[in-house]
Structure formats: C-alpha cells, structure tokens
Amino acid sequence: MIELRNITKHYTSGNKQTTALNGINLHIAKGEIYGIIGHSGAGKSTLLRTINLLERPSSGQVIIQDRDITQLSHNSLQQRRRKIGMIFQHFNLLSSATVESNIAFPLTLAGVPKSQIQTRVNELLDLVGLQEHRSKYPSQLSGGQKQRVGIARALSADPDILLCDEATSALDPLTTKSILDLLAEINKKFGITIVLITHEMHVIRTICDKVAVIHDGQIVEQGLVTEVFLKPKHQVTQEFIDELTDPVEWNNLKFEQSTSQQLVKITFLGEQTYLPLLSEIISKTGVTFSIMQGTISRLKDTPYGVLHVIFHGEQAAIAETIQQLKTKDLDVEVI
Numbered sequence: 663m664i665e666l667r668n669i670t671k672h673y674t675s676g677n678k679q680t681t682a683l684n685g686i687n688l689h690i691a692k693g694e695i696y697g698i699i700g701h702s703g704a705g706k707s708t709l710l711r712t713i714n715l716l717e718r719p720s721s722g723q724v725i726i727q728d729r730d731i732t733q734l735s736h737n738s739l740q741q742r743r744r745k746i747g748m749i750f751q752h753f754n755l756l757s758s759a760t761v762e763s764n765i766a767f768p769l770t771l772a773g774v775p776k777s778q779i780q781t782r783v784n785e786l787l788d789l790v791g792l793q794e795h796r797s798k799y800p801s802q803l804s805g806g807q808k809q810r811v812g813i814a815r816a817l818s819a820d821p822d823i824l825l826c827d828e829a830t831s832a833l834d835p836l837t838t839k840s841i842l843d844l845l846a847e848i849n850k851k852f853g854i855t856i857v858l859i860t861h862e863m864h865v866i867r868t869i870c871d872k873v874a875v876i877h878d879g880q881i882v883e884q885g886l887v888t889e890v891f892l893k894p895k896h897q898v899t900q901e902f903i904d905e906l907t908d909p910v911e912w913n914n915l916k917f918e919q920s921t922s923q924q925l926v927k928i929t930f931l932g933e934q935t936y937l938p939l940l941s942e943i944i945s946k947t948g949v950t951f952s953i954m955q956g957t958i959s960r961l962k963d964t965p966y967g968v969l970h971v972i973f974h975g976e977q978a979a980i981a982e983t984i985q986q987l988k989t990k991d992l993d994v995e996v997i
C-alpha cells in the first residue's frame with residue numbers, strides 16, 4: 663500500500679543543514695495500523711508528511727499503490743492527496759466555521775454538490791458521535807470533541823489512508839482511549855490504512871499492528887508490535903517500553919544467582935497468558951518460586967504476560983522446569 667524507499671530529507675536554514683530523515687525504508691500493508699514512535703526531533707512529523715508529500719523528500723521514492731507519487735503531475739497529486747486524510751495534535755480546525763462546515767470543508771473545496779455533502783456530513787456526524795454538536799463552533803468543544811471533528815473531516819472524501827500526527831498528545835488519558843478506540847473502529851469498519859506517529863508506547867501498544875522506532879532520522883527497529891514490544895533490540899525501544907513498566911530494581915534484589923536459585927523472565931503470548939502452565943509444571947518438578955515482577959496486559963487484541971521469578975530448588979529440577987516451560991512455547995530467559 664505505502665512504501666518509502668531510501669528517503670532522505672535535508673533542511674537548510676541559513677548556512678546550517680539538518681538531516682531530518684536519513685535513508686528511511688518502510689513498507690506499510692493495506693489495512694494495517696502502523697505506528698512510528700520516536701523522541702522529539704527524531705523526524706516523525708517529517709516522515710509522516712512525506713507520505714502525502716506535504717514535505718518533499720530530498721531523495722528517495724514514495725510509492726503508494728505501486729505508483730511513485732513524487733513523479734505525479736500537480737493535478738494527479740492533488741487527486742491522490744484527496745484520498746489521504748490527516749489529523750493533527752492541535753486539530754487545525756477553522757475557528758469561524760461550525761462543526762458541520764468544518765467536516766464539509768474538503769468536500770466544498772472539491773466542488774461536491776451540496777445535497778451529497780449533507781448526506782456525507784450526516785453519516786460522519788453519526789460515526790464520530792457529534793450529531794448534537796453539529797452547529798457548535800470549535801471553541802465550544804472539548805479537546806476530544808475537536809479531534810472527532812478532525813477525524814470526521816479527514817474521512818469526508820472517503821480516503822484509503824489516514825495519517826495521524828500525535829493525534830492524542832493533547833488529550834487526557836480517558837479521552838485518548840476513546841479517540842484510539844474510534845480510530846481502531848474506523849480501521850476495522852472501512853479497512854483504512856492508518857499511519858500514526860507518537861512518542862508514547864502506550865498508543866502503540868493499544869492499537870498498532872506494526873511499529874517502527876525512529877531515532878535521529880533513521881529507523882532503528884521495526885516489526886510486529888508483539889515482537890518489538892516483547893523482544894526489543896534497540897536501546898531506544900527499550901527506553902520507550904520502560905516508561906510503561908516499573909523496571910525491576912535488580913540492584914536491590916537480595917539474592918545470589920546459584921545452582922539452587924535462578925532468576926528467569928517468562929513471557930506468555932496469546933491465550934497461554936491465562937493458562938495455569940507454570941503451576942502445573944512446578945507441581946511436577948517440585949521447584950518453588952518467588953515473583954519479582956509481573957505484568958499481564960494486551961498488545962492491541964493479543965493478551966500477554968511477563969513474569970520475573972526466582973526458581974528455588976535442585977539444579978536439575980530447575981533445569982527441567984525451564985525445559986518444560988519451553989516445550990509449552992513460552993519464552994524463557996535466564997537472567
């Protein structure tokens with residue numbers, strides 16, 4: 663659906679040159695929710711804006727549905743852009759226009775007949791749950807409601823791609839949740855490919871199928887959220903994940919790794935998360951354990967658990983326990 667090939671972007675201001683993107687390669691499949699996470703200044707917005715060429719890359723190709731859109735004529739590009747919706751952190755609504763007019767704006771601009779616009783705006787008001795606020799002005803709405811207007815406006819021309827630039831960063835946690843739920847619903851219902859950028863791992867964990875981590879204009883890690891989140895390879899990724907969990911205070915642990923006690927990290931994924939696998943196994947091997955840290959949560963729709971435990975017992979019994987856990991397809995790492 664979307665492919666970025668070897669994208670670089672340099673900005674020049676005065677005699678200073680900044681490389682915002684440095685050799686980006688990315689493939690986003692149709693219908694995916696693809697998250698891009700990075701710290702401030704990493705190049706997220708620049709990257710997102712190259713997808714609809716609001717920002718022209720200095721080099722590289724932007725391929726959408728098999729066409730390099732950097733090669734399109736002005737008119738063809740305008741047409742392609744109409745099918746790429748975008749929402750923003752600060753909503754970017756027209757303050758002097760009502761909710762209805764804001765949503766209708768792209769269609770009015772495109773010269774769509776009035777009756778058709780009215781039907782579409784009605785559908786969108788239903789979708790985002792703003793019927794009763796249709797005649798209000800942006801200043802009369804909450805942040806969450808403003809973002810709903812932004813979403814409805816972005817969907818007005820029935821796009822196949824929705825770009826979200828920190829769409830929930832200005833919202834409180836509960837409102838963030840409701841907007842993320844709405845985005846997931848839109849993705850499911852209409853099959854729209856969603857690309858979102860964020861600096862919060864929480865957002866990635868809640869709705870994304872895939873994730874890319876951007877650092878200093880480069881993608882340092884990418885893949886399925888279930889893989890990247892549970893087995894991060896890059897330090898930056900690890901830091902984003904650590905923001906979500908209390909890291910174990912290993913230094914304060916009063917225990918010596920020995921043959922009779924061993925610290926292990928067990929990762930459960932999917933339905934295994936809720937099965938009594940560990941207790942079944944230790945009841946046979948005779949090992950006991952103490953829990954050092956535990957998390958059970960979800961990655962989008964997939965349950966997962968991460969457990970740090972110290973096994974106590976005979977060396978052979980501990981080894982047997984670890985072996986048995988592995989045969990149940992659990993990921994076991996001796997620390």
Ligand SMILES: Nc1ncnc2c1ncn2[C@@H]1O[C@H](COP(=O)(O)OP(=O)(O)OP(=O)(O)O)[C@@H](O)[C@H]1O
Nearest residue numbers: 673675680682700701702703704705706707708709
């Ligand atoms: N128009 C511009 N002119 C010059 N430099 C720019 C311009 N836009 C962005 N940059 C620089 O490019 C780099 C990447 O910026 P970008 O806005 O893409 O980062 P970001 O990851 O979106 O950051 P944030 O999380 O703060 O929004 C930064 O060093 C920034 O200063």
Ligand SMILES: [Mg+2]
Nearest residue numbers: 706707708828
């Ligand atoms: Mg940005």
